[in-house]
Amino acid sequence: MSLSCGIVGLPNAGKSTIFNALSGHGAEVAGYPFTTIEPNVAVVGVPDERLQEIARILSPERVVPATIEFFDIAGLVKGASRGEGLGNQFLSHIRGVDAIVHVVRCFESRDVAHVHGRVDPVGDVEVVNTELILSDLEVVTRRMERISRQAKSGVKEARAELEVLERVKEGLERGIPLRLQGIRPSESLRGLNLITGKPVLYVANIGEEEDRLRDLEQWVMEKEGAEVIPIKGKLEAELMELPKEEREAFMEELGIKELGLERLIKGAYRTLGLITFYTIVGKKEVRAWTLKRGGKAIEAASKVHTDFAKAFIKVDVIHFEDFLKAGSEARAREMGLLRSEGRDYIVQDGDILHFYTGL
Ligand SMILES: Nc1nc2c(ncn2[C@@H]2O[C@H](COP(=O)(O)OP(=O)(O)OP(=O)(O)O)[C@@H](O)[C@H]2O)c(=O)[nH]1
Numbered sequence: 063m064s065l066s067c068g069i070v071g072l073p074n075a076g077k078s079t080i081f082n083a084l085s086g087h088g089a090e091v092a093g094y095p096f097t098t099i100e101p102n103v104a105v106v107g108v109p110d111e112r113l114q115e116i117a118r119i120l121s122p123e124r125v126v127p128a129t130i131e132f133f134d135i136a137g138l139v140k141g142a143s144r145g146e147g148l149g150n151q152f153l154s155h156i157r158g159v160d161a162i163v164h165v166v167r168c169f170e171s172r173d174v175a176h177v178h179g180r181v182d183p184v185g186d187v188e189v190v191n192t193e194l195i196l197s198d199l200e201v202v203t204r205r206m207e208r209i210s211r212q213a214k215s216g217v218k219e220a221r222a223e224l225e226v227l228e229r230v231k232e233g234l235e236r237g238i239p240l241r242l243q244g245i246r247p248s249e250s251l252r253g254l255n256l257i258t259g260k261p262v263l264y265v266a267n268i269g270e271e272e273d274r275l276r277d278l279e280q281w282v283m284e285k286e287g288a289e290v291i292p293i294k295g296k297l298e299a300e301l302m303e304l305p306k307e308e309r310e311a312f313m314e315e316l317g318i319k320e321l322g323l324e325r326l327i328k329g330a331y332r333t334l335g336l337i338t339f340y341t342i343v344g345k346k347e348v349r350a351w352t353l354k355r356g357g358k359a360i361e362a363a364s365k366v367h368t369d370f371a372k373a374f375i376k377v378d379v380i381h382f383e384d385f386l387k388a389g390s391e392a393r394a395r396e397m398g399l400l401r402s403e404g405r406d407y408i409v410q411d412g413d414i415l416h417f418y419t420g421l
Pocket residue numbers: 071072073074075076077078079080135136137138169170171174267268269294295296297
């Protein structure tokens with residue numbers, strides 16, 4: 063299953079521009095066919111140099127990167143949570159995602175209208191965050207109404223949930239997103255899929271306006287200690303339309319070392335505390351997978367195949383660096399670079415895993 067991100071922001075912030083650039087990027091990652099599930103959903107292969115290295119050594123039939131799914135929704139306007147514009151309707155489309163990508167307009171352009179008449183990144187972020195909070199408040203209030211009768215009649219779980227929701231509601235009413243409230247999410251709270259409870263990655267869609275970017279960076283750092291990823295949305299979308307060689311020549315000319323999109327994907331990994339592990343199926347396939355940092359071998363096994371977890375026996379582990387030295391699994395074993403581990407082994411970023419199961 064892919065990691066999923068929902069893109070939010072004001073109208074004309076450049077969400078679809080960045081989404082299109084991402085889709086173009088997805089089309090290119092080796093071995094992974096770009097898929098449009100719906101016009102507004104893109105599956106993007108995660109750029110991964112280690113995966114390419116392993117593939118270079120083994121020349122397998124298939125190379126499959128880890129993937130991230132992006133959802134593009136319509137812009138949110140002030141009042142969206144009360145049904146203004148299309149925004150609120152679309153918010154429900156992204157309640158299920160793992161993380162939010164908040165696109166903020168920093169570029170100046172006379173041709174592109176701004177809903178508030180002027181470019182103001184910090185003001186814009188506040189408007190959108192307020193709408194997200196109001197939308198969550200609605201969900202919380204509705205849930206509280208639904209369970210209050212049970213709570214009154216003494217159902218223990220309902221009482222406990224109501225107590226938590228009371229605190230969440232209070233925080234939201236003070237303008238604090240759930241992710242900053244320091245509340246450990248219970249099962250029932252997680253089930254509500256509150257948008258402000260998800261990790262956020264801020265993307266500054268920049269033209270040449272570095273000052274605006276600084277304002278935004280400072281605000282985001284002060285308010286939430288989070289990072290801002292600057293992307294030249296329009297330029298990158300245009301670059302993605304060029305054939306690969308031409309694009310690379312252009313990038314060199316412009317002094318662009320890494321596409322903002324790659325930084326965005328890496329940023330999503332950092333924000334979400336994710337690591338990558340790899341599997342090799344003989345000459346057939348080399349594949350990258352995503353796991354939460356600190357995840358165990360048994361969780362990695364269930365990513366690969368649900369039945370693997372049930373029938374788990376052991377896992378052979380070679381770290382990527384050691385694999386490079388050895389050049390093959392067999393050679394790694396001879397060199398003593400391969401270890402067998404049990405179900406509770408904490409998977410490390412860059413591990414190559416070979417599962418043994420009773421299947
Ligand atoms: N000059 C400039 N224009 C941009 C940039 N990014 C986007 N635009 C333009 O801004 C307009 C709006 O961009 P979209 O990507 O459609 O914005 P959006 O956030 O998806 O807007 P909604 O879907 O209406 O919420 C388009 O005409 C883009 O070409 C940029 O970095 N610089």
